[in-house]
Amino acid sequence: MTAASTPAAGSAAPGPFDGARAIRLARETFDIEAAAVLGLKDRVGPSFAQAVQAMLGIRGRVVVMGMGKSGHVGRKIAATLASTGTPAMFVHPAEASHGDLGMIKPIDLVLAISNGGESDEITVILPVLKRLGVPTVAMTGNGKSTLARHADIVLDSGVEKEACPLNLAPTASTTAQLALGDALAVALLDARGFQAEDFARSHPGGALGRKLLTHLSDVMRSGEGVPRVTADANFTTLMREMSAKGLGASAVVDGEGRPIGIFTDGDLRRLIEKGVDLRPVRASEVMHPGPRTIRSDALAAEAAQLMEQFRITSVLVVDADGRLVGAVNSNDLMRAKVI
Template identity: 85%
Template sequence: MPPSYNPAMTAFDRDRALRLAQETFDIEARAVAGLKARTGESFARAVEKILDVRGRVVVMGMGKSGHIGRKVAATLASTGTPAMFVHPAEASHGDLGMIKAIDLVLAISNGGESDEITVILPVLKRLGVFIVAMTGNASSTLARHADVVLDSGVEMEACPLQLAPTASTTAQLALGDALAVALLDARGFRSEDFARSHPGGALGRKLLTHLSDVMRSGDAVPRVTADTAFPQLMREMSAKGLGASAVVDDQGKPIGIFTDGDLRRLIEKGVDLRAVVARDVMHPGPRTIRDDELAAEAAALMEQYRITSVLVVDAEGKLVGAVNSNDLMRAKVI
């Protein structure tokens, strides 16, 4: 009787490990590239049917194909196609009730003969559910029951024993991604739509956070008029902690800005600050941004003009807020 496998019995061969890694990359790259020639009318029909489905795309798969199926379902759901994963084994014990006639089933199985899937195929057909098969066996039970067959077959697995699903699961993953990409393009899916399903991520914060959500407003915004004496200007800046103060006209529209950097430069020049007013030291025509713009736009404006704060105005051009780089960092926009 042959001994059971014991890792300690095999000496590690560094060169062999590197060679196997490189061969794995080559085999799996060929598996993905091979899909290109076999992706045609059936793929287009699958995309068309998914676009028309009134319910959800229900993804199924057993074993390693099931892991791929979960990822495919998640990718579809995050790119505008309502989708969920249903475990085939659980489907036979009640979860089949999750699937309605208005849904579409995407069943993934390399061999196409997984018992847990084949046993529920007749039930799905009786329900009138449209079935898309992703399989490497065009003559399998799954392929025969499917309305559309996507060929995910590979010539060989990367596993040297030809046992562990490797190249075949890579091909399934690539084919699932191709479906998601084709679908999001057909739906006109935009980065803003993607952000709505990822509100907790960095992209979500950048694409969903508006200036009105993070800006300083009301009395927290430092502002003076053009005739404000310099000592009062400094008190306003110090009290509000923005590192700058807006200079506004009688209508509340910003006409200038004075910053901490301006103060340092005036001191270096030896200017008699007791004799000046805000008009004398402000930068006219300050950079402003609308309050309904994204906070990320304010960050881009600061980077473009190498400034650390920007004034926020409403649709009429009146000062309603201010934001600096620290505010954007706290909001995790930058």
């Protein structure tokens, strides 16, 4: 028997694996944890509204604390709050007793999480928080605990039982804590008028951030990189412009630089298939009039939507006066990770 398969001291060697039992336990876990979350609905009342109001009213941050599994949940809640418009951070309660308490200011609010409400590392700092004048919100399953008695506001996160067959390992209780933390974040972002654009600003590296923060002016081809010819340009000039700029299309502009048409690689292919003699034609004779355009201050995602709606691969970009200032195609948007 290898070291990896040696049973722990004092434990019995496991029997043959029972797949059906594993599936049954998984389903029971889902039932227990779902019931734990649904059970919170009937216990959410005035104290929840008070907690949200208190978090809205502070000038500092929501400082989340928790030990063990509650600490892991607390880190997630702090991260969710911070990304949805409520300044927040996690402080480990054990470290708080050894100097990190200095990170907490009277303008802050402490959200202390403990299912039993008797974590020594938390209860020992509660009197200090009181002396500092820091308001405390308790998230606990024990309304008679030391934490609940010392807190200004108590949120009941109690569950009837854990999903663990031994009713020991924090499972349903941590799920309930997570759900209650999410409920706080949702209520707070709604009260703050937090919008998708605000979320994007705190997630600039994510897909949503790129879609909501990237403007066409950030990704479009501009200046000499924009293929353009006048309406009376001959076909050779048109082809040279398209080949040199590599967009797969060229704008046709009037004397004031406003686009009046567009000619694409697809148009060229269709003309060749028809056997049209292209040598004598002018750009105005082969262009598509009234091309799709978009303002340079629009979001790049709007250009992607325009391309999808009209099944085109490039869009001309204009300024407020309708003059051609840029162009963008689907490859440009893919490189910018907008699509």
